[in-house]
Amino acid sequence: MKMDDRTCLITGSGRGIGRGIAEHLGQEGANVVVNYRSSESSALEATEAIEASGGRAIAAQADVTDRDDVDAMRERIHDEFGPLDVLVNNAGITKDTRFTEMTRDEWDQVMNVNLGGTFNCTQAFYDDIRNADEGRLINISSIVGKQGNFGQANYATAKSGLFGFTRTMALELANGGSTANCVAPGFTRTDMLETVPERVQEKIVAEIPLGRFAEIEDIAATVRFLASEESSYITGEVLDVNGGIDL
Ligand code: NAP
Numbered sequence: 001m002k003m004d005d006r007t008c009l010i011t012g013s014g015r016g017i018g019r020g021i022a023e024h025l026g027q028e029g030a031n032v033v034v035n036y037r038s039s040e041s042s043a044l045e046a047t048e049a050i051e052a053s054g055g056r057a058i059a060a061q062a063d064v065t066d067r068d069d070v071d072a073m074r075e076r077i078h079d080e081f082g083p084l085d086v087l088v089n090n091a092g093i094t095k096d097t098r099f100t101e102m103t104r105d106e107w108d109q110v111m112n113v114n115l116g117g118t119f120n121c122t123q124a125f126y127d128d129i130r131n132a133d134e135g136r137l138i139n140i141s142s143i144v145g146k147q148g149n150f151g152q153a154n155y156a157t158a159k160s161g162l163f164g165f166t167r168t169m170a171l172e173l174a175n176g177g178s179t180a181n182c183v184a185p186g187f188t189r190t191d192m193l194e195t196v197p198e199r200v201q202e203k204i205v206a207e208i209p210l211g212r213f214a215e216i217e218d219i220a221a222t223v224r225f226l227a228s229e230e231s232s233y234i235t236g237e238v239l240d241v242n243g244g245i246d247l
Contacts, residue, residue, distance in 0.1 A: 002228055003028035003055075007081040009073075011064050011121055012091030014039030016190040017140065019046050020216035021088055022057070024224045026050030031081045032057040035064070035073065037091070056081075064091045064117030070124045083128040086136040086227045089118040089162075094192060099153040107154045114158035118165065135178030136227050139166050140219075143186045143242045159184075163238055170236030179235035181226050186242025188214040209244035 003025055013022040014036030023046060026032045032050050034057055036043035043059040050057035058080055062069035077084060093113045095106040118139060122129075129135035144152055145159030162182055169180035187193055187204050193213065196204075205213060222241050225231055240246065 003030035005029075005031070006085040006227075007031040007033070007077070007083070008086035008088065008227065009033040009035060009060075009077065009084055009121070009125065010088040010090055011035045011117060012037070013088075014043030014046060014059070016192065017185065017188060017216055017219050018088070018090040019043075020220035021090060021223045022046050023049055023053070024217075024220040025086070025227060026055030026057055027053045028055070028224065028228070030055050030086075030227075033073075033077055033081070033084075034059045035062055035091070037061070037063050064120055065112045067120050067124070070120045074124050083132065084125045085129070085132040085134075086138070087121060087125045087129055088138045088140065088223060088227070089121055090140040091117050092140065092142075092192075094152065094155050094195065096151045096155070096195070098151050102153060110154035110158050114155070115161050115165075118162065122165075122169065129178050130173055130176045132178060134229060134232060135173065135176070136231075137166075137169055137173065137178070137180040138223055138226050139180070139182045140223075141166075141182045141184045141238065143184055143240070143245060146184060146238075146240075147246060166238070167236045174235060179226075179231065181231070181234060181236070182238040183219065183222055183226065184238050184240050184242065185219045186214050186240075186245050188216060188219055190216065204245075207245055208242075209247055212243065214241060214243060 047057035062073040166182040
């Protein structure tokens, strides 16, 4: 078991990509915190799957936009497992509409979860990650942060903001031996992709050289590598996992 005794928090991991990451880390023997905002039953299913595969897991409710929630989750994690070794900022939302019709509230909601949640969790667990033996900060961005996307001015802005945040954290964490990296998935089969109209999905697949959307496992396996000791000398990087869509 490569991740024995490493404690990992994955935000928004009751379902989707986050759940896949949680289960992959659990299979390596990690102590996994499955954070959820509203998907309690699937978060509990994820903890059962992790326990069955040899890891230890708890489900922790917290809205990442609420610093009090995040601080309460930290107390619980410290009581249960001690300090964190790996933080994966995965929780994310979209509120898509063309820019001229986008309300300030739609802009703010996307910033609050995708960037504000990352701020709250990283600050709450910064000392843990910095003081860990090879701590890991992993931020889940998107191909949309690199390319932009029609109807996603809010989401593209938030996701490209994670690139600058990751590089800065890489610099600030480096002299303690911890790393910060970003994963930029391409279009991945989850509930989030289901919100994209079918005709748009067909157009996107036609532009992917590998000819298919990403599966959750494609992203989770990349995060598992970045969380492991095998990635010790990689920091401040963006790993694209997108089937070659930007070639
Ligand atoms: P998803 O299926 O829509 O799931 C979103 C997850 O985020 C859920 O677990 C949700 O928790 C959680 N979440 C949302 N707001 C939250 C909050 N305020 N506090 C805590 N958790 C919150 O999305 P996904 O496709 O798995 O995406 C995961 C990440 O990958 C996101 O950052 C997304 O931007 C990124 N990404 C996705 C794709 C894609 O094509 N799917 C591509 C590139 C990047 P609850 O269900 O408990 O509310």
